[in-house]
Amino acid sequence: MEFAELIKTPRVDNVVLHRPFYPPVEGTLCLTGHHLILSSRQDNTEELWLLHSNIDAIDKRFVGPLGTIIIKCKDFRIIQLDIPGMEECLNIASSIEISEWRLSYVNKEFAVCPSYPPAVIVPKAVDDEALRKVATFRHGGRFPVLSYYHKKNGMVIMRSGQPLTGTNGRRCKEDEKLINATLRAGKRGYIIDTRPLNVAQQARAKGGGFEQEAHYPQWRRIHKSIERYHILQESLIKLVESCNDQTQNMDRWLSKLEASNWLTHIKEILTTACLAAQCLDREGASILVHGTEGTDSTLQVTSLAQIILEPRSRTIRGFEALIEREWLQAGHPFQQRCAQSAYCNSKQKWEAPVFLLFLDCVWQILRQFPCSFEFNENFLIMLFEHAYASQFGTFLGNNESERCKLKLQQKTMSLWSWVNRPSELSKFTNPLFEANNLVIWPSVAPQSLQLWEGIFLRWNRSSKYLDEAYEEMVNIIEYNKELQAKVNLLRRQLAELETEDGVQESP
Numbered sequence: 001m002e003f004a005e006l007i008k009t010p011r012v013d014n015v016v017l018h019r020p021f022y023p024p025v026e027g028t029l030c031l032t033g034h035h036l037i038l039s040s041r042q043d044n045t046e047e048l049w050l051l052h053s054n055i056d057a058i059d060k061r062f063v064g065p066l067g068t069i070i071i072k073c074k075d076f077r078i079i080q081l082d083i084p085g086m087e088e089c090l091n092i093a094s095s096i097e098i099s100e101w102r103l104s105y106v107n108k109e110f111a112v113c114p115s116y117p118p119a120v121i122v123p124k125a126v127d128d129e130a131l132r133k134v135a136t137f138r139h140g141g142r143f144p145v146l147s148y149y150h151k152k153n154g155m156v157i158m159r160s161g162q163p164l165t166g167t168n169g170r171r172c173k174e175d176e177k178l179i180n181a182t183l184r185a186g187k188r189g190y191i192i193d194t195r196p197l198n199v200a201q202q203a204r205a206k207g208g209g210f211e212q213e214a215h216y217p218q219w220r221r222i223h224k225s226i227e228r229y230h231i232l233q234e235s236l237i238k239l240v241e242s243c244n245d246q247t248q249n250m251d252r253w254l255s256k257l258e259a260s261n262w263l264t265h266i267k268e269i270l271t272t273a274c275l276a277a278q279c280l281d282r283e284g285a286s287i288l289v290h291g292t293e294g295t296d297s298t299l300q301v302t303s304l305a306q307i308i309l310e311p312r313s314r315t316i317r318g319f320e321a322l323i324e325r326e327w328l329q330a331g332h333p334f335q336q337r338c339a340q341s342a343y344c345n346s347k348q349k350w351e352a353p354v355f356l357l358f359l360d361c362v363w364q365i366l367r368q369f370p371c372s373f374e375f376n377e378n379f380l381i382m383l384f385e386h387a388y389a390s391q392f393g394t395f396l397g398n399n400e401s402e403r404c405k406l407k408l409q410q411k412t413m414s415l416w417s418w419v420n421r422p423s424e425l426s427k428f429t430n431p432l433f434e435a436n437n438l439v440i441w442p443s444v445a446p447q448s449l450q451l452w453e454g455i456f457l458r459w460n461r462s463s464k465y466l467d468e469a470y471e472e473m474v475n476i477i478e479y480n481k482e483l484q485a486k487v488n489l490l491r492r493q494l495a496e497l498e499t500e501d502g503v504q505e506s507p
Contacts (some may be wrong), residue, residue, distance in 0.1 A: 011030050011031075011086075012083055012088050015029040015038060015081055015082065015084075016081070018081075019080075026040060027042075037049055038081070050071070053099070055071055055073060055074075055469075056073055057072045057097060058070065058071050058072065058096055067093075068082050068083070069083065071096070087265035094151065094153065100124050102121070102122060104122045105119050106132065107119070112135045114141070115139070115142065115295060115333075116145070116331060117399075122144075126178045127432050131143055131178070137170070137172035137175050138163060138175070139161030139293055140295075143330075144178055145159065146158055147306075147330075155285060157276065157306075158288045158289070159294055160291055161293055162200075162290055162292050163211055165204060165210065166204055166209060167205060171311055176216060180216075183218055189218060189286045190221075190222055191210075191216070191219050192222050192287055192288070193224070194290070194298060196225040209290070215281045224275070226269055226291070226301075227265055228297060229351075235260050238262075239257070239262045239456060242256035255504045263446075272297075272443065274308065281309060295330070296352070296354045299326055306326070308365070311435065317424065319375060331398070331400070332355065334396070335397055336348075336398055338351075338353075339351055341353075359384050363452050364448075368448065369440050371428075371434045374433045375430055376429065381454055381458075382419070384455060385487075386415055393408035393409070396408055
């Protein structure tokens with residue numbers, strides 16, 4: 001993610017610059033990916049060019065409709081900007097505040113954390129040496145890193161592995177500093193642990209654990225119950241067996257569906273993702289998400305929270321970027337989790353349909369908000385298929401380190417290169433899509449969650465009539481678009497004729 005992508009308001013006119021020993025200057029304020037620039041477009045007037053990296057701290061204040069940002073620089077300068085409009089002022093301030101983060105290459109050569117990518121985004125106040133110490137305090141070296149920045153209020157989602165507190169209550173001051181560096185003055189944060197409290201307590205006996213409130217006083221810890229490993233695998237097996245049994249009656253079918261607990265797992269995941277999104281958007285609090293390793297339920301929650309909060313994640317390219325960032329680069333072990341599916345008799349303890357559950361959750365949201373997603377159900381089905389078996393190299397290996405060692409980038413083609421070809425992309429585009437820039441809140445009520453027939457029943461019944469209905473819907477939408485284009489053309493021609501008549505009649 002580039003800084004430029006996080007700029008809400010790149011330009012504001014009528015901004016007044018105040019500096020000691022200089023007269024006030026009024027001009028246009030511009031934000032680029034690396035500079036804050038104020039230009040007056042006047043001769044003999046010095047322009048302001050300020051590197052984001054030179055900003056040490058900022059303060060905001062408001063008097064009526066006028067907002068003021070006071071920028072304190074690392075070279076000890078203090079600069080004041082008077083900005084007309086409260087919204088513009090807040091947008092500029094939040095865009096500058098993202099400079100509090102930096103791109104760290106501490107994991108170059110995968111030396112600190114084998115399941116992280118070489119580059120990660122971390123608080124600027126924490127140096128690489130501190131990150132190395134934090135990595136020894138977190139499971140698998142997975143120190144807290146930035147997952148998502150909420151443009152609306154500057155709050156963030158971070159993710160990590162569990163802290164290695166153990167039975168002795170081990171602490172790490174560098175870890176405490178890193179996490180607190182994400183909080184604004186006077187703000188609190190939430191740590192969402194995807195394990196129930198008793199499981200997290202049991203982890204202490206094995207050297208793991210959770211953050212002690214005494215050492216993280218500004219953070220409130222919330223435990224949620226999201227199942228993992230064999231429980232999820234057994235749930236999938238029961239569900240598939242039930243879907244393949246053609247002899248059962250309705251009561252037995254419903255009983256087996258309920259016994260599989262598949263929809264219960266979906267409810268738990270969606271509930272936790274909604275909680276994370278609510279903390280950010282409605283309470284204005286930053287959060288840290290982790291379970292044990294931070295490679296499974298953690299990624300389900302952070303990804304779904306972004307689907308809820310971020311409109312771009314609901315586009316095709318945005319969703320691809322989300323998968324790349326929150327699953328592939330974040331170290332979800334696809335090779336282990338997707339080694340077998342529901343039929344194999346030899347079950348390994350690390351197999352689990354974690355990614356399939358995530359895709360199912362996305363489908364549930366798509367079904368509730370059918371016009372808010374640029375991609376359709378076929379796109380999600382395609383991703384499920386390639387996660388388990390693919391001729392492309394995208395989902396091979398367990399993390400970026402393994403993919404680099406296997407030289408997959410040189411030896412294989414990317415799935416995204418194939419998907420993004422116009423001939424293929426048309427198959428995955430939702431004809432009902434209308435860009436929705438609002439936060440969407442999915443329902444997790446039992447009557448709102450349904451079995452994903454496109455995955456679990458597609459080989460057991462014909463989809464002929466559904467396909468025909470979908471094709472007819474696409475044809476109707478295309479016809480309406482063509483009709484609207486003709487109407488717009490006639491309106492323009494009519495307006496031109498009226499203009500010509502007005503010119504001819506004028507004396």
